[in-house]
Amino acid sequence: xxxxxxxxxxxxxxxxxxxxxxxxxxxxxxxxxxxxxxxxxxxxxxxxxxxxxxxxxxxxxxxxxxxxxxxxxxxxxxxxxxxxxxxxxxxxxxxxxxxxxxxxxxxxxxxxx
Amino acid sequence: xxxxxxxxxxxxxxxxxxxxxxxxxxxxxxxxxxxxxxxxxxxxxxxxxxxxxxxxxxxxxxxxxxxxxxxxxxxxxxxxxxxxxxxxxxxxxxxxxxxxxxxxxxxxxxxxx
Numbered sequence: 001x002x003x004x005x006x007x008x009x010x011x012x013x014x015x016x017x018x019x020x021x022x023x024x025x026x027x028x029x030x031x032x033x034x035x036x037x038x039x040x041x042x043x044x045x046x047x048x049x050x051x052x053x054x055x056x057x058x059x060x061x062x063x064x065x066x067x068x069x070x071x072x073x074x075x076x077x078x079x080x081x082x083x084x085x086x087x088x089x090x091x092x093x094x095x096x097x098x099x100x101x102x103x104x105x106x107x108x109x110x111x112x113x
Numbered sequence: 114x115x116x117x118x119x120x121x122x123x124x125x126x127x128x129x130x131x132x133x134x135x136x137x138x139x140x141x142x143x144x145x146x147x148x149x150x151x152x153x154x155x156x157x158x159x160x161x162x163x164x165x166x167x168x169x170x171x172x173x174x175x176x177x178x179x180x181x182x183x184x185x186x187x188x189x190x191x192x193x194x195x196x197x198x199x200x201x202x203x204x205x206x207x208x209x210x211x212x213x214x215x216x217x218x219x220x221x222x223x224x225x226x
Contacts, residue, residue, distance in 0.1 A: 004155070034214065043117075043204050043217030044156070089155065093212075100169060101215070103148075103156040 003027060006090055006104035013080055014112055021075040021107045023090030030092040033066055035075050038087045038106065047088075048075075080111045115139060117218035119205050125224045126195055134190045134221045138207030145188050146206045146215060147180060156204060162188060163211060195225045 005024045013019050023033070032051045036044035050057045050066045050073070057064045063076040077084050087108045091101040118137045126132050138145050144163055148156040158172040162182040173179070177195075182188040192199055202222050206215035 032212075036217075041219075043206070043219050044215075045217070046214040049214060091156075100158060100161060101146075101156075102158060105153070105155040 004090060004092060004102060004104035006088075006107045008105060008107070010108040010110055012110045012112065015080060015082060017080055019077040019080050019084070019109055019111070021088050021090075021109065023073040023075065023104055025071050025092055028092065028094050029068065030094055032093050033064075033073050034091045034093070034101065035062075035064055035073075036089040036091060036103075038089055044089055077109075080109075082111045082113055085110050117205060117207055117216050119203075119218040119221050121221060122219065123222045123224075125226065127226050128197060129194055131191065131193045132195055132223065134192075134203050134205075134223070136188045136190070136205030136207075136218060138186065138188070138205070139216055140186075142207035142209055142216070143185065144208045144211050144213070145182060146208075147188070147190050148204045148206065149174075150202045150204055150220070152201075159190070192223075195223075197225045199223060200225045 003026045032049055034049045035047045037047055038044040048057055048059055048064045050064045061078045065074045087106040089106040090104040094102055120135045146161045147159040150156050160167055160170050160180050164185050165182050177193045180190045202220040204217055204220045206217045208215045
């Protein structure tokens, strides 16, 4: 079965630094991968989608890479701010384009002033 | 509002009772998804609808779980004879079509005593 691994330990960084979160997966070749942000007591909010034929995608201070050989995605937040503190979820599409997503457990990011 | 709404926001029930959870997707979104999130865990896919049909029900944990969608809009997730292990946050999401980003509701927190 598909398996997604995200670092279960919280990532603590200083404001202004770059945060890098990792998503590793096994047993599948997803058509695309998405990253979501989730704040406590709220539903996830979509951030970025990257397709299997794309190596990198950027949006403002966010950057996502997708290495289908390593079966890994990296999520970067540059010039991090305390407001970026949240849990970040990686999600793989594993239904051949029907948007059936399998989510990782998420990594909690804490940005300290 | 224009977002996905879910009701109730919180539901406490006794073991063995039936519960109905409601999701109002964003108007015009043809795809609708149900997920379950247990404390500290990632989202677990339950079922998705394209229009009123559910092509994939494979994520439903048992035959006590069922869902329907009428008029291509509102969806109801029903859990019969609830068990304590059903306690979780149930999240609904919608998207304009398959393969698009998913917009999540705030979730329903279900507690089975």
